[in-house]
Amino acid sequence: MTVDKLLEVNNLRTSFFTFSGEVQAVRDVSFSLNRGEIIGVVGESGSGKSVTFLSVTRLLSESGKIVGGNILFEGEDVTQMPTLKLRKLRNNQIGMVFQEPMTSLNPTLRVGTQIIERIKAFNKRISNREASKRAEQLLEMVRIPEARKHLNSYPYEMSGGMRQRVMFAMAIACNPKLLIADEPTTALDVTIQKQILKLIGSLRDEINTSIILITHDLGVVAETCERVVVMYGGMIMEEGLVDEIFYETAHQYTVGLKKSIPDVNKVGGTRLFSISGSPPSLIDPPKGCPFTARCDKAMRVCVNHCPPYFQLSPTHRSMCWLLDPEMPSNLAVESVQ
Numbered sequence: 234m235t236v237d238k239l240l241e242v243n244n245l246r247t248s249f250f251t252f253s254g255e256v257q258a259v260r261d262v263s264f265s266l267n268r269g270e271i272i273g274v275v276g277e278s279g280s281g282k283s284v285t286f287l288s289v290t291r292l293l294s295e296s297g298k299i300v301g302g303n304i305l306f307e308g309e310d311v312t313q314m315p316t317l318k319l320r321k322l323r324n325n326q327i328g329m330v331f332q333e334p335m336t337s338l339n340p341t342l343r344v345g346t347q348i349i350e351r352i353k354a355f356n357k358r359i360s361n362r363e364a365s366k367r368a369e370q371l372l373e374m375v376r377i378p379e380a381r382k383h384l385n386s387y388p389y390e391m392s393g394g395m396r397q398r399v400m401f402a403m404a405i406a407c408n409p410k411l412l413i414a415d416e417p418t419t420a421l422d423v424t425i426q427k428q429i430l431k432l433i434g435s436l437r438d439e440i441n442t443s444i445i446l447i448t449h450d451l452g453v454v455a456e457t458c459e460r461v462v463v464m465y466g467g468m469i470m471e472e473g474l475v476d477e478i479f480y481e482t483a484h485q486y487t488v489g490l491k492k493s494i495p496d497v498n499k500v501g502g503t504r505l506f507s508i509s510g511s512p513p514s515l516i517d518p519p520k521g522c523p524f525t526a527r528c529d530k531a532m533r534v535c536v537n538h539c540p541p542y543f544q545l546s547p548t549h550r551s552m553c554w555l556l557d558p559e560m561p562s563n564l565a566v567e568s569v570q
């Protein structure tokens with residue numbers, strides 16, 4: 234492993250064992266993240282984005298298990314870490330902004346109390362006075378005006394955007410090497426969304442952290458990230474630099490996601506595009522490419538054979554049979570539609 238790699242996920246498989254069967258939420262996912270890099274992870278609801286990153290910190294619910302692969306954080310395998318070390322990893326190295334800001338903040342405690350609690354989780358010897366000063370500084374870092382005053386606010390007294398900033402303050406309290414933000418802008422209106430994205434970019438430079446930004450909106454990653462991982466049906470469909478994903482789009486699923494980005498220049502009268510059909514069941518996932526049933530260009534081979542990754546550039550890869558230079562032309566025309 235080269236020195237600048239912070240995180241390396243290899244052939245990760247995570248399943249939930251439920252009464253209805255094994256939900257194969259993450260199916261053979263591999264990617265890596267360099268120090269100081271911001272990557273975006275995009276995909277529709279249920280594509281396995283959150284579960285992939287809950288696996289990285291092993292914060293899965295009781296029925297969830299990592300059933301294959303490994304996760305190397307600074308070269309150490311998280312899947313084999315003993316509890317104490319794992320706790321240290323979560324407290325000192327990885328900051329998480331969870332998907333539901335309202336459920337992650339305790340409504341009965343002042344914001345300052347919650348940030349101080351977080352600071353004390355990794356620095357037990359810090360005095361109350363110092364912790365309070367640090368909490369104020371953190372609120373300033375996430376651009377909350379009148380930081381000292383807001384330490385005394387309750388979450389319900391704050392707007393959605395402000396609460397999201399508080400979540401970031403708590404996540405960066407330990408100066409994490411990795412910050413994972415799961416749908417941090419979904420519930421916010423466009424102006425506030427832009428402010429939060431700007432904040433994410435500046436936090437990377439200020440605290441020198443790597444960032445994983447999870448979102449269902451390809452437009453969001455275009456503004457903020459350097460690299461993009463596109464997920465569907467628990468797998469990575471395509472991965473590349475932002476420009477490669479946008480201008481040399483390789484997978485039909487990414488094509489659909491791209492079309493779904495609302496065009497702010499079009500005025501009225503146009504319907505928003507959405508990919509027809511719904512994601513596959515992960516209890517009995519398709520044998521072939523998971524996108525086959527919704528893909529306009531699906532071929533017979535896609536039904537039963539999962540394509541390998543085709544490397545399109547050193548930074549760009551995608552799993553789609555259409556990219557196979559050796560695909561016999563008779564198969565390519567044998568559409569399943």
Ligand SMILES: Nc1ncnc2c1ncn2[C@@H]1O[C@H](COP(=O)(O)OP(=O)(O)OP(=O)(O)O)[C@@H](O)[C@H]1O
Pocket residue numbers: 249251256257258276277278279280281282283284285294296297332449515
């Ligand atoms: N605790 C659980 N028990 C059973 N299945 C689960 C559990 N958590 C997630 N899943 C399943 O795992 C799959 C992936 O879920 P995940 O939460 O990672 O999706 P996501 O891409 O984050 O979607 P969203 O955009 O809605 O947050 C889904 O099919 C989901 O139903």
Ligand SMILES: [Mg+2]
Pocket residue numbers: 282283284332415
């Ligand atoms: Mg999610």
